[in-house]
Amino acid sequence: MxxxxxxxxxxxxxxxxxxxxxxxxxxxxxxxxxxxxxxxxxxxxxxxxxxxxxxxxxxxxxxxxxxxxxxxxxxxxxxxxxxxxxxxxxxxxxxxxxxxxxxxxxxxxxxxxxxxxxxxxxxxxxxxxxxxxxxxxxxxxxxxxxxxxxxxxxxxxxxxxxxxxxxxxxxxxxxxxxxxxxxxxxxxxxxxxxxxxxxxxxxxxxxxKSDRRNESQQRLDKLLTSKSFGIPAMMLLTALLFWITLVGANYPSEWLSALFSLIKSGLNELMSLLKAPEFLRGLLIDGVYTTLSWVVSVMLPPMAIFFPLFALIEESGYLPRIAFNADSAFAKCGVNGKQCLTMMMGIGCNACGVEGCRIIHGRKERLIAILTNTFMPCNGRFPILIALIAVFFSGGAEPKSTLLSVLILMGITTLCVAMTLLVSKLLSRMIGGDSSSGFILELPPYRKPRIIKTIVNSLRDKALKVLGRAMLVAAPAGAVIWLTANISINGSAVLDHCVGFLEPFGKAIGVDGVILIAFILGFPANETVIPAMLMAYTQSGTLTDYSGYGQLSELFSANGWTALTAVCVMIITVFHFPCSTTCLTIRKETRSLKWTLAAFLLPTALGILLCAVINCLYTIFA
Amino acid sequence: MKLRFPLWTLPLGKSGIISSVNSESATAERIRNLGLTEGAGVRAVFFAPFGDPRAYEVNRSVVALRRKQASEIIVETEEEDGEKQFQGHAGGES
Missing domain, CATH: 3.40.50.300 (P-loop containing nucleotide triphosphate hydrolases)
Known part of the structure; x- marks a missing residue:
């Protein structure tokens, strides 16, 4: 030393x-x-x-x-x-x-x-x-x-x-x-x-002076956990959170993509000045750069709004109250109300959520919380949902369509929570082991969040993290997608072979081969899912620049997407295998390959099942 | 005379003194770690929307407990008009 x-x-x-x-x-x-x-x-x-x-x-x-x-x-x-x-x-x-x-x-x-x-x-x-x-x-x-x-x-x-x-x-x-x-x-x-x-x-x-807490703390707790107001307050807060995110994310996204396409034409000119070979130009600009800029412009704005807001709520001390209010539902499913806390951490990042499951003492309860954590959409997947909702269900920025978006997001969140509870209940019956560890949780005092500090911190952390991940993962992913789209075997591109191979399976669950490929390529980081789809649809360098949700809509429709496709993609977004980081964390936390595999297959199977059910219902009723 | 009964039946807003924590050892340890130790004053402060879990105040901090855990903790109060208060239906539970 x-x-x-x-x-x-x-x-x-x-x-x-x-x-x-x-x-x-x-x-x-x-x-x-x-x-x-x-x-x-x-x-x-x-x-x-x-x-x-x-x-x-x-x-x-x-x-x-x-x-x-x-x-x-x-x-x-x-x-x-x-x-x-x-x-x-x-x-x-x-x-x-x-x-x-x-x-x-x-x-x-x-x-x-x-x-x-x-x-x-x-x-x-x-x-x-x-x-x-x-x-x-x-x-x-x-x-x-x-x-x-x-x-x-x-x-x-x-x-x-x-x-x-x-x-x-x-x-x-x-x-x-x-x-x-x-x-x-x-x-x-x-x-x-x-x-x-x-x-x-x-x-x-x-x-x-007194063994009692101060009056305002007590009144706040009485209100936020009351029979008539406790649950509605929870819903209202979630709705507000979504509303601000949706309204706020619209414009920055367009500004960013305008900026990126400006830079892109500059880069293209630079390449032709340098007399770079077309292959290199395509790989670097159409592949790497475009994917990077999509990741940033589609994913960053919703994250940059949602996560500071969420951090403020976290800082206030309200989260344990949500666990407190929800515990009885979790108890009925044989699991622990603290799982609620790990689910909320999962919204930030599933790997963090899985690690956070250590706060649950019962071995079986903890295992279930780990297995179901990816049912909550993390910050890499959340913007996919927001983009799809904006494109397919509520294009404009007028209050009515924003309200509709909020309701759809609330619906998806409800589905996530419902599936978590349902699967937890099933798992709790299937997995043997110790009985309930009970619910013993300290409810901390409410604190006024340090608003500016919290916002600045979470912006910097998230922004840095997202950009870092974008560099590390999206860049090579962009290169891979571009290469597969531009290298031909037997007269057609490698990407087309893969897409063609997965197409029948995709169609069976209401999506297509490109979408499945995008999710598979998104294994290292889900942020790349939408860029991968766009790249595959507009392959071979003929791609139009993404500028706002309007153009996404055109591109998707041109490739045969309907509202039903969008619903299925949203379901797969939530219910599919965890990203690589989360898988590694699950392996580390469970110390078991078997459970890691289970955590991989469980959401995937559920997603396929839900899509199949929705498609069946659609063919019957429409 | 002193009255002894499970913490769970302590009505909203009432307080008592913990006389024993009878849970199995690991659970009891976690309960005591949060300040719910023998001799500590405890008060029922608020209940979850569906009645379970309930929140108890001890030394100005608040601890949530499910029915099972709160039933394993025994509290005592001075009698007063206790006879009427502590007969089963305490707390307005559904």
Missing amino acids: EKNNFRVMLAGNPNVGKSTLFNLLTRKNQHTGNWTGKTVDFSTGLFTYNGRSYSLTDLPGAYSLLSFSPEEAVTRDHLLSESSDCVIIVLDATAVERNLRFALEVLSVNQNAVICLNMTDECEKNGIFIDSEKMSAALGVSVVKTSAAGKKGIALLLKEVEAVCEGNKKPESAELSLIDLSTADSRSSAVSLLTQISKRIIKDCVTI
Whole structure:
């Protein structure tokens, strides 16, 4: 280990602001949210202070070192095994009683620590006053009051961390050193001793005006979970989210594509100036560049609106309330209401959703949540739905057609949720194993989202992520599609052979060969599905530039699409095999090839089945 | 005299003191980790639209529990007019 590089860890209960502090110190952009279990794996970043460099590890939240849940095990193992120079124990001052227990547990195994009493401004507003000096004396380590969200107290915290790292501060609590958590025998006496110490410290150092939450929080909860308003509020919020996304995404999409086609003609001129061979020009511009620009112009605008809005809701603390409201439906299907949280994470990214399933304790419930997570359309697939709805069901921007789009999106979302519940119920009957792990979930306080910061962060993260993925995946995919469309075997293009091969199967479920090829080529990233379709339809370089939904409509109609085709494509968009990243994550999380395969086949089979049913119904009734 | 009964039957808005958590060990541990420990004051604050799960306030934080878990936690209150309050139909459940 380098002498100049100190190792610092962040530990604490879930949802106490560790990731916010981590981001603040390392200037990274770890995603934060206001609910338990947002961070399930640890991440590491660097920062410098007083000319020294520090590596900082953000551990997943844990309630106790004695626990055995997977996400808490990561934290425990790190605290016990890794040699760190300092542990920053982050406590949520508003729930100091529960948090202090954890701090004591950590201190009993590692006293090279600084206590960071976070969210102190919120806590004083709620009538809780903590004497940090007294607490520091009682614990034998420094206690610093901070507000990571408001950036208060950070300088002092760093000073204390430095002092601990350099060995200038020796821990002084003899009492805590006596506690032995390592063996099962000593554990029960250790636990009762910890409880005693914790009670005494609370009594000595903390003044609490009331054990009740403040009035507005209580009123909000009563309203948002009430019988008459709870569920409608949920629907209304979803509708609003969709409405803003649809209205907002229309114009930027057109501006972007206008910009890209301008650049394209410039690039074409450059190519002819350089006397580049036609093959190279076609590959780079008609293949790679066009796919890239489609990905950005079709996919980016809806994402750039939907995800900041979703992040704001996440930050507010409303998501666990949705899980709370919906739990009884999940209970009836033999699964856990926390699955609702992982489904909502899945809307962002299914790989994240699958990883997030660690918050579900029951092995079987967790497995089911993993298998069904891709039933929620992720940010790579969501814009496909938006584009198709705009093209086929509500072209204009007038309020009436936007309303129709919102209703269709709500319908699709309802179908996704219904299928998740239905399949969960079936799986829960088929898979043997442990019974319900129950529903035990902390409902965090509502917090006013930091609006600008949240929007900027999620825009930058999403925008960067999308562009990064577009570069990595869409570019080679564009090249592959162009090559298959332009290399001929036996007189016709490779792409035509593939399309022809899949055509009968596609027709049987109401789509065509091109659509199936597009989904198969979209395996590395679903963002490329629509570009792949367009490329295949307009192959051999004769392609018209995409400029807005109007032209998409023409192109699709020219290739035999009807409203029924669009419905089937939307269904396949939602129900088909997970993307490669998600498959790898499922493999990692389940540690089983069998279940990964099941997660691959299950949505695919469901999608085919649903399309077949819809086509049957259509032929009967129309 | 003190009255003892499962947390689940604690009516909306009423409070009690937890006297025992009788769930199997892993579940009990998770419940205690959230602050629902023996001796803690607990209050029924709001119920889900379909009556289950219910939310309980302990030390200003809120924990949601299903019927099964909340039935395994025993709370006690001072009697007062408790006899009438705690007879089964508490909480206006469907």
